[in-house]
Amino acid sequence: xxxxxxxxxxxxxxxxxxxxxxxxxxxKAVLNELKEGISEVCLDLADVEMIDSxxxxxxxxxxxxxxxxxxxxKLDNTSDDITQMFKLMRLDRHFKVNPREG
Numbered sequence: 522x523x524x525x526x527x528x529x530x531x532x533x534x535x536x537x538x539x540x541x542x543x544x545x546x547x548x549k550a551v552l553n554e555l556k557e558g559i560s561e562v563c564l565d566l567a568d569v570e571m572i573d574s575x576x577x578x579x580x581x582x583x584x585x586x587x588x589x590x591x592x593x594x595k596l597d598n599t600s601d602d603i604t605q606m607f608k609l610m611r612l613d614r615h616f617k618v619n620p621r622e623g
Contacts, residue, residue, distance in 0.1 A: 540572070
């Protein structure tokens with residue numbers, strides 16, 4: 522996972538699926554930065570093919586924490602399957618979802 526902070530924005534390039542076995546590192550990275558006052562998280566999912574229920578719970582938790590500060594979670598480069606999952610669950614109303622191009 523690559524983490525870059527610019528001002529009050531955090532960009533994270535996830536290098537693996539967001540599942541129960543791998544959410545701890547993402548959770549720690551975001552929670553540490555939330556304490557430092559970030560208001561936006563952009564999660565690049567170009568290398569992610571699967572998000573399980575634990576991963577979805579983490580994303581919802583991140584969004585809730587950010588929205589309480591007037592911020593927002595953005596998901597970039599989502600696969601077709603992940604994009605459809607968010608639409609079916611209506612989570613695309615809570616996160617800004619930008620599908621992969623091409």
